[in-house]
Amino acid sequence: MLELQLLADVALIGTPSVGKSSLINSISNTKAKVADYPFTTLVPNLGSVRYEEYSFNVIDIPGLIKGAAEGKGLGNAFLRHILKSRVFCLVLDLARYDTGFQEVTDLLDELTQYIQEKCDPDSEEEIQIDIKKEGDMITLYARYEDRIILEKRILFALNKYDLVNDEEIVKEYIAQLKKVLLTYLKKFDTKKTITDKILDKNIFVVSAATHYELGARLKKLVNILQDTPATDVYHIENLPIQEEDHEVIEMIKDITETERPLLIEQNFIETGTYDYAKVWEIRNPEICKLVRQMRRGNQEAENRFWKTMNDLGYLQTFELAGINKGDILKIISYYAGKEDRYIVY
DSSP: OOOOOOOOSEEEEOSTTSSHHHHHHHHSSOOOOOOSSTTOOOSOEEEEEEETTEEEEEEEOOOOOTTGGGTOTTTTTTGGGGTTOSEEEEEEETTOTTTHHHHHHHHHHHHHHHHHHHTOOSSSSOOEEEEEEETTEEEEEEEETTEEEEEEEEEEEEEOHHHHOOHHHHHHHHHHHHHHHHHHGGGTOTTOOOOHHHHHHHEEEOBTTTTBTHHHHHHHHHHHHHTSOHHHHOOGGGOOOOOOOOOOEEEEEOOOTTHHHHHHHTTSSOTTTTTTOOEEEEEOHHHHHHHHHSOTTOHHHHHHHHHHHHHTTHHHHHHHHTOOTTOEEEEOOOSTTOOOEEEEO
16 A cells, blocks of 8 residues: 655644644744644644745644544544654643643653554564654654664744743743653663753744744754754665555445434435435544544534545545445444444535
């Protein structure tokens, strides 16, 4: 299976609503959707950034939640797009003092788990993850059989300074964040190369809304990218990436006696017309997640859902398979205890 991966130099990674889309809008030429509810971003946003004479690409992927590597939320459906980036920029919300520290360790857990599973060479020897100091930078290494197969620089962007606007609160936030990170990273940094001083050089405060410190931080990103040639971090020839099963399986079938009353009750079909209706079973974890997140009955949400389906190429797949307007799509559930859902194409 051919897997599409977007190429970007910097990946913005964070939980829902931390301001990743606002950041990419502030520094690049993209116009990512921004709204005050979680999972606003349903597909990756790729933006081109120019700072002085240097250009680079930034990608903003949908927000991750705890359990993403196991399929919760939008799960790891889009994490493949960050594997070739040179810098992982973890975005945190300064206004989330109570939950932000747990979120950053959850993010690192999801990233390391995804890398281990994604790069699993189906061998008895496991992928080893190290996170340690490399010069003045924090670097994640994935190793297999003494070979480096993945290498990423890590930065921490503390966004939404405009909501806090208090140097003392920010100072306390950073102090607590460093304690959490130093404790967490011990399992990846056995030689304790990452110090309080190194964290200071790789944690920065910004505001996407007011552009606070964005210029200085872009300069920092440029310096890191210039010191990190693509050949040093991609290691494509050494990367035993496992393929992801995101195949859409279309199966046309007649409406069963069990389905008939349900479809009539939910107004998918009318009595007397079901002999002409066709039901297609769609087995695809990515589509399942999108359908689960769609607020049914909300026209804006439904329009956004179909636009996303079109952007991801699924509508073309449906049409090539012979699915017609008005056909019923049975979206097979990938969630334990959750029933399948029906939508009209």
